[in-house]
Amino acid sequence: MALMTGAEYIESLRKLNTQVYMFGQKIENWVDHPIIRPSINCVAITYDLAHDAEHADLMTATSNLTGNKINRFSHLHQSTDDLRKKVKMQRLLGQKTASCFQRCVGMDAFNSVFSTTYECDKAHGTNYHENFKKYLTYVQDNDLVVDGAMTDPKGDRGLAQGAQADPDLFVHIVEKREDGIVVRGAKAHQTGSINSHEHLIMPTQAVSEDDKQYAVAFAVPSDAEGLFMVYGRQSCDTRKLEKDADVDLGNKKFGGQEALVVFDDVFVPNDRVFMCEEYDFAGMLVERFAGYHRQSYGGCKVGVGDVVIGAAALAADYNGAQKASHIKDKLIEMTHLNETLYCCGIACSAEGYPTEAGNYQIDLLLANVCKQNVTRFPYEIVRLAEDIAGGLMVTMPSQADFRSELKVPTKSDMSLGEWTTKFFKGVAGVSTENRMRILRFLENICLGASAVGYRTESMHGAGSPQAQRIMIARQGNIAAKKELAKVIAGIVD
Amino acid sequence: MRVGVKFCGGCNPRYDRSGELDKILDHFAKDSDDFAKDHSETGKALFGFAKDGGVYDVMLVICGCNNQCASTDEYTFDKKISVGETGNIPSVVRLITQYRDEEAQ
Numbered sequence: 001m002a003l004m005t006g007a008e009y010i011e012s013l014r015k016l017n018t019q020v021y022m023f024g025q026k027i028e029n030w031v032d033h034p035i036i037r038p039s040i041n042c043v044a045i046t047y048d049l050a051h052d053a054e055h056a057d058l059m060t061a062t063s064n065l066t067g068n069k070i071n072r073f074s075h076l077h078q079s080t081d082d083l084r085k086k087v088k089m090q091r092l093l094g095q096k097t098a099s100c101f102q103r104c105v106g107m108d109a110f111n112s113v114f115s116t117t118y119e120c121d122k123a124h125g126t127n128y129h130e131n132f133k134k135y136l137t138y139v140q141d142n143d144l145v146v147d148g149a150m151t152d153p154k155g156d157r158g159l160a161q162g163a164q165a166d167p168d169l170f171v172h173i174v175e176k177r178e179d180g181i182v183v184r185g186a187k188a189h190q191t192g193s194i195n196s197h198e199h200l201i202m203p204t205q206a207v208s209e210d211d212k213q214y215a216v217a218f219a220v221p222s223d224a225e226g227l228f229m230v231y232g233r234q235s236c237d238t239r240k241l242e243k244d245a246d247v248d249l250g251n252k253k254f255g256g257q258e259a260l261v262v263f264d265d266v267f268v269p270n271d272r273v274f275m276c277e278e279y280d281f282a283g284m285l286v287e288r289f290a291g292y293h294r295q296s297y298g299g300c301k302v303g304v305g306d307v308v309i310g311a312a313a314l315a316a317d318y319n320g321a322q323k324a325s326h327i328k329d330k331l332i333e334m335t336h337l338n339e340t341l342y343c344c345g346i347a348c349s350a351e352g353y354p355t356e357a358g359n360y361q362i363d364l365l366l367a368n369v370c371k372q373n374v375t376r377f378p379y380e381i382v383r384l385a386e387d388i389a390g391g392l393m394v395t396m397p398s399q400a401d402f403r404s405e406l407k408v409p410t411k412s413d414m415s416l417g418e419w420t421t422k423f424f425k426g427v428a429g430v431s432t433e434n435r436m437r438i439l440r441f442l443e444n445i446c447l448g449a450s451a452v453g454y455r456t457e458s459m460h461g462a463g464s465p466q467a468q469r470i471m472i473a474r475q476g477n478i479a480a481k482k483e484l485a486k487v488i489a490g491i492v493d
Numbered sequence: 494m495r496v497g498v499k500f501c502g503g504c505n506p507r508y509d510r511s512g513e514l515d516k517i518l519d520h521f522a523k524d525s526d527d528f529a530k531d532h533s534e535t536g537k538a539l540f541g542f543a544k545d546g547g548v549y550d551v552m553l554v555i556c557g558c559n560n561q562c563a564s565t566d567e568y569t570f571d572k573k574i575s576v577g578e579t580g581n582i583p584s585v586v587r588l589i590t591q592y593r594d595e596e597a598q
Contacts, residue, residue, distance in 0.1 A: 062567070
């Protein structure tokens with residue numbers, strides 16, 4: 001099947017019977033809902049750019065399974081070149097959307113499940129790898145979006161899965177049948193889940209033998225019986241419901257999305273099961289998925305950062321402050337931080353290696369360094385952006401005020417719109433509206449709906465900061481470094 | 494002579510890649526009926542977007558930066574010209590002209 005266009009993707013979502021809840025209501029037409037639609041637009045861009053000659057080299061790849069041209073988001077990385085292009089593709093999409101474009105979780109899940117099932121089958125004599133290859137071929141042939149779902153709600157972080165007061169706080173197997181398994185639980189913080197055709201579920205942490213029912217990986221369609229989603233609300237989300245919402249949104253067309261995905265005794269047929277109680281391989285799957293996903297942030301957040309830097313520079317221009325040396329230096333610092341993240345994304349890709357299954361894995365240490373930096377640098381980048389923009393980004397009147405024809409009963413007999421436009425004019429040659437537009441963009445990314453994707457997601461997405469520190473400690477090879485120091489210092493034990 | 498045109502993915506272009514391609518095409522416009530998206534549209538077209546599996550005399554790869562990471566494994570070609578920055582369009586035009594003249598001899 002030919003690659004879908006963005007419009008075809010959006011129409012394909014309408015054919016699904018996905019159960020979506022938001023603000024206490026069941027949402028019947030979630031595709032056109034103004035709060036959800038910007039996140040769908042983001043995913044649609046991943047389809048449209050695959051048809052654009054100016055971007056197809058990054059957006060598409062040749063499938064090692066079928067030999068067909070596919071969207072890179074469905075690709076199993078076959079080389080370090082593929083790993084680098086993944087990061088570059090994500091940077092491109094960050095630039096085009098200034099948002100989380102959601103499709104990368106699926107790609108990272110494909111690659112980690114592919115290599116883990118191969119090794120699990122070798123150890124246990126199971127058939128998960130063949131199951132997965134067939135499933136991924138189906139995804140590639142139909143150009144589908146798959147939500148890679150790892151994170152469980154987790155309850156009491158001090159207790160293992162089986163010790164929780166509520167066993168459903170981690171997805172687990174409740175029944176094994178001849179034709180499949182039945183699962184129960186939920187996945188939290190699921191990026192783009194509502195916009196996905198399918199879900200690929202993985203365990204969220206290592207599993208002990210006592211809790212082996214939690215060692216489960218499988219795929220289900222978004223409208224599987226017993227599956228429903230609850231939309232995660234975001235800062236300033238209801239601005240999207242305002243009449244003629246435009247300037248005040250900051251980023252009208254694009255946005256991110258997270259949801260709680262609930263599995264209420266969902267049946268999974270055997271051919272869609274990729275792990276069933278092989279608890280000794282749960283940790284491997286988690287580590288590999290986390291590694292790929294931590295690499296991803298060295299691309300996507302850099303692209304968004306490019307837009308933030310551009311917006312800050314424009315704000316300085318529109319404020320008339322662009323020649324000040326401290327402004328130039330702050331833009332330099334933002335660029336330095338942003339490109340450092342990119343360095344990390346490229347480095348962990350360049351140092352990738354083939355797994356036993358044949359697809360390429362990133363360098364785990366460097367990927368964790370990448371994400372550790374991502375938990376910090378976007379916060380500093382937006383701090384500098386707020387510094388450059390000035391306080392007006394959080395105090396300016398609304399779009400409705402700027403467009404209002406309501407006369408203010410004072411001597412000058414001007415409308416509200418005329419008054420607000422007059423007082424918030426910056427430099428000559430730039431309209432007050434354009435100045436407000438760029439400031440609202442910065443407001444949105446710093447503390448509005450898009451702050452979810454650029455700040456808090458940078459902190460916690462693909463693992464919270466401590467998770468990377470644990471991996472850096474494991475991979476850091478302190479023992480070998482001690483030996484290096486002994487040699488240089490002339491220490492002989 | 495057939496010139497297959499390929500863009501890099503454009504993750505961080507240092508210049509307007511489409512604009513630079515247009516400058517090259519403008520120079521050769523008198524020799525091409527049009528910039529055909531595949532060479533079958535008009536037999537006289539010198540340039541066309543490269544198609545997977547295509548065979549070309551020259552691959553013209555327009556890259557956004559000097560990293561020049563665009564892949565060309567999918568094509569068969571005799572010669573390759575990579576553009577990594579703006580400013581060297583005249584030399585690209587000279588090279589394509591030279592290759593065309595050599596083929597005509």
